[in-house]
Amino acid sequence: MPSPNRSLEPRRRPRQVRAELTRDRILTAAAHVFVEHGYAAGTTNRIAEHARVSIGSLYQYFPNKDAVLAALMVRHIDRGAWTQAERLDLAPGTLEATVRALVRDAIDNHDEDPRLLRIMIQEAQHSRELADAIARHGEQRVAQVRDLFARHPDVGVADLDTAAEIIVFTVEVNTHRLMAFPQSTTVEKFENELVGMVTRYLRGDR
Structure with a gap:
């Protein structure tokens, strides 16, 4: 197994139900975007738009789309x-x-x-x-x-x-x-x- 990439570490870990729901909504949106547009075209802007959150809100939880995909793997x-x-x-x-x-x-x-x-x-x-x-x-x-x-x-x-x-x-x-x-x-x-x-x-x- 390759060494973990530190640039993929989540920026914020939810401590309240509302924050957890927001994070889960981002992950669900990312799954849809990656399947519909492909990974290369599945940008963080598209993920945020589909999740109906601001791009700033997405970046509060994930530094990049690679981190989003890694989190999807963890959920899976x-x-x-x-x-x-x-x-x-x-x-x-x-x-x-x-x-x-x-x-x-x-x-x-x-x-x-x-x-x-x-x-x-x-x-x-x-x-x-x-x-x-x-x-x-x-x-x-x-x-x-x-x-x-x-x-x-x-x-x-x-x-x-x-x-x-x-x-x-x-x-x-x-x-x-x-x-x-x-x-x-x-x-x-x-x-x-x-x-x-x-x-x-x-x-x-x-």
């Missing part, structure tokens, strides 16, 4: 928590269904706007806030996946700690690639192949 990451893990059936014979729930959750978290996802992948620079969000999300997801499969009776992989890291990386990287850069394969085929691969790996099949 923070919204991607896997909330269904504790309700999954961990009885024998349900490993494939458990893996499918993990893969399906990753797909659902990235199908809202593939164009914006593509822009974030191609253009986002690493702020300290984004780097922290990536690290935090990665640690949480790996711990969640490790704990989940540690309790499943059908898991036979030798090193579950390493396996959890591999699974999270494999699922998320391939899901990002599929949703942001659509291939000839369908989402259904992608899901089935990824579920089958991860399931066989967790079972320790040779």
